[in-house]
Amino acid sequence: MTYRRTSKVEERMAQTRERIVLSALELVAQHGYGGTTMPLVAGLAEVSTGLLYQYFPSKTELFDEVFKQASQREIDACAAAAASESRPAERLGAIIRTFAHRALKRPKLAWALLAEPVAPQIDEDRLRFREPYRAIFVTVIEDGIESGEFRAQNPHTSAAAIVGALAEAMIGPLALGVLSKRAAQRVVDDILALCLAAVLNHDVKKKKADTGSAG
Structure with a gap:
């Protein structure tokens, strides 16, 4: 007769698995992948190392799940920042500030x-x-083009360039560890200025400036 797990057993196993992943995520946030070991994860999750390996046969499998869950949290935060009813440039800024901060x-x-x-x-x-980050930026850039706030451009190319620039620009500051509030704000402001300069319709800005000076 084939053994079938009861719903309670399934629920308990799911809870244990999630506790392991959350424990690993917390350790990675403190020590990085290199400083996080399976025994450390087992200790924080309050399971034996043997049981840990039953859920995740290798460190790579566990860390891949940690990566997926942590990345999805960041994507969700950026998507929420993009969902406001404000102007496209303000939404673009909100996404970049959310990601960077x-x-x-x-x-x-x-x-x-x-x-x-x-x-x-x-x-x-x-x-x-x-890809989910690119999709978020594509939507905002398309809205900006439609409203005339952004110049005519390929939104997919621009979104990919912004995602690449954002990730690359963060590497240096992250390697320094925790920055002062002022230094962190300067990094965010620089990235934001670069990204906005790349997509804004400068002809519209110039016309508004000329109109203002003429008045």
């Missing part, structure tokens, strides 16, 4: 998500998880 607030975790050397499986997910 959250990264600078937890630099070890952001470094792990963006740049820390990892197994090929996680590196592949890094590339795949850039």
Whole structure:
């Protein structure tokens, strides 16, 4: 007779699995992937190392799940920032500020998500998880083009360029660890100015300035 797990057993296993992942995520946020070991995760999750390996047969599988969950949190935060009813430029700024401030607030975790050397499986997910960010920026850029606030451009190309620039620009500051509030704000302001300059319709700004000076 085949053994079937009861709903209670399934629920308990799901809770244990989630506790393991959350424990690993917290350790990665403190020590990075390199400083997080399976025994450390087991201890924080209050399970035996043997049981941990029953849920995640390898460190790579566990860290890949950590990466997916942590990345999805960041994507959700950026999507929420993009969902306001404000002008496209303001929404673009809100996304960039959200991404950058959250990264600078937890630099070890952001470094792990963006740049820390990892197994090929996680590196592949890094590339795949850039797509939701691009999709968020595409929507905002399309709205900006339609309203005339942004110049005519290929929104997919511009979105990909912004995502790449945003990730690359964060690597240096994240490598320094926790920045002062002033230094962190300067980093965010510089990235935001660069991205806005790339997409804004400068002809509209010039016309408004000329109209103002003529008046």
